[in-house]
Amino acid sequence: MSTIVLVVYATRYGSTREVAKAIGAELRGNGLEVDVRPVREVRSLTGYSAVVLGAALYMFRWHRDARRFLSRHRKALLERPVAIFALGPTHDPHDEKEWQDSNAQLDKTLAKFPWFKPVAREMFGGKFDPNSLRFPLKWFAGAEPASDIRDWKAIRVWANKLVEKLEKSS
């Protein structure tokens, strides 16, 4: 069976969508068939042999739409290789503490889904723009400076490594 990958993303401000699109393009460049879609639009995984799920961290948890996706599609996800990524850290890319905290937040979310065993998992730096925030988020984080520490090279490298893992079990 050929590998048809669904790359789904959960975003509020669009930075995760851009990362999902970059991953999709890289997988396509490796000869895979790929759809990139917002997670909310997806009703069924029928027709897809593998899934990549990406979402930003908000308020110490993985985006709600990603959590819902895991709950709703449990059976189908158990039958396919699934890779996941999160966007979280937005400050100094070398601030290990921030990366550890974001990873711990992702761990905590995933611990609620003990059945879920992704074939790959990655944390990427995110993008932060205080001007785009609305209340109450503006109140919570509006004093932070703007930043974009998405590492496009690291994103492409990760996507390339995924190819084998997504193909393997399909």
Ligand SMILES: Cc1cc2nc3c(=O)[nH]c(=O)nc-3n(C[C@H](O)[C@H](O)[C@H](O)COP(=O)(O)O)c2cc1C
């Ligand atoms: C109000 C707010 C809360 C956030 N909370 C967290 C958090 O708890 N942990 C974390 O690692 N990143 C947090 N972030 C960083 C986001 O994950 C990052 O900005 C990401 O790139 C946003 O993705 P999006 O543009 O796809 O919505 C937060 C960002 C905002 C604006």
